[in-house]
Amino acid sequence: DIQMTQSPSSLSASVGDGVTITCRASQSISNFLNWYQQKPGKAPKLLIYDASSLQSGVPSRFSGSGSGTDFTLTISSLQPEDFATYYCQRSHSSLGTFGQGTKVEIK
Amino acid sequence: EVQLVESGGGLFQPGGSLRLSCAASGFTFSNYWMDWVRQAPGKGLVWVSRINSDGSGVNYADSVKGRFTISRDNAKNTLYLQMNSLRADDTAVYYCARDPSGTNTFDPWGQGTLVTVSS
Numbered sequence: 479d480i481q482m483t484q485s486p487s488s489l490s491a492s493v494g495d496g497v498t499i500t501c502r503a504s505q506s507i508s509n510f511l512n513w514y515q516q517k518p519g520k521a522p523k524l525l526i527y528d529a530s531s532l533q534s535g536v537p538s539r540f541s542g543s544g545s546g547t548d549f550t551l552t553i554s555s556l557q558p559e560d561f562a563t564y565y566c567q568r569s570h571s572s573l574g575t576f577g578q579g580t581k582v583e584i585k
Numbered sequence: 586e587v588q589l590v591e592s593g594g595g596l597f598q599p600g601g602s603l604r605l606s607c608a609a610s611g612f613t614f615s616n617y618w619m620d621w622v623r624q625a626p627g628k629g630l631v632w633v634s635r636i637n638s639d640g641s642g643v644n645y646a647d648s649v650k651g652r653f654t655i656s657r658d659n660a661k662n663t664l665y666l667q668m669n670s671l672r673a674d675d676t677a678v679y680y681c682a683r684d685p686s687g688t689n690t691f692d693p694w695g696q697g698t699l700v701t702v703s704s
Contacts, residue, residue: 510688512689512690512691514630514691516630520696521680521693521694521695521696521697522622522630522680522691522694523692523693523694524690524691524692524693527690533692565629565630567630567632567689567691568689569688569689569690570688570689571689572635572644573632573644573646573689574620574622574632574635574689574691575632576629576630576631576632577629578629579629579630
């Protein structure tokens with residue numbers, strides 16, 4: 479099975495900072511990669527699909543890139559509502575494998 | 586408004602059984618793949634199972650294969666997860682999620698229901 483590994487597992491940043499989270503697949507998955515945001519006590523929310531397509535209603539400060547095995551989620555200027563845990567996930571598979579998550583905390 | 590509402594969680598004994606339900610509204614339920622994803626307390630997201638739009642195709646994570654059964658009733662706009670032979674490591678919040686394209690892309694998610702397996 480293909481494994482998804484995120485880094486870092488957590489980071490501290492300030493409002494206005496740019497942030498990049500990395501997700502690596504153990505084998506090539508083309509661009510079949512989603513990103514979700516989860517706030518404490520809430521259900522996850524789809525941010526990015528197919529590695530770089532912004533889900534409707536998601537602010538443009540979120541962007542995704544990558545293909546093959548290496549992917550990134552970038553938040554261009556952190557806002558207070560962006561402090562959350564972010565998960566990557568392999569799509570287009572019978573097994574919807576998630577990364578372990580990256581928690582973005584306030585510095 | 587698209588809405589998914591899970592129910593059926595609670596405290597259950599190891600070896601026991603339960604059935605989770607996910608009531609869908611605001612969209613044509615019978616057109617969509619649906620999935621279950623779980624999250625143990627303080628842990629990450631783990632995909633559990635998926636079912637295609639007419640219920641003829643299902644997939645399971647290895648950790649639940651043979652113990653859990655996903656099903657749906659399109660006439661009732663409801664997704665189910667039958668959970669048998671419960672173990673302590675099945676303790677988690679269980680989310681149902683719509684898969685608009687049948688590609689394991691989940692949007693939206695329900696609010697989740699907590700299943701606790703303990704004696």
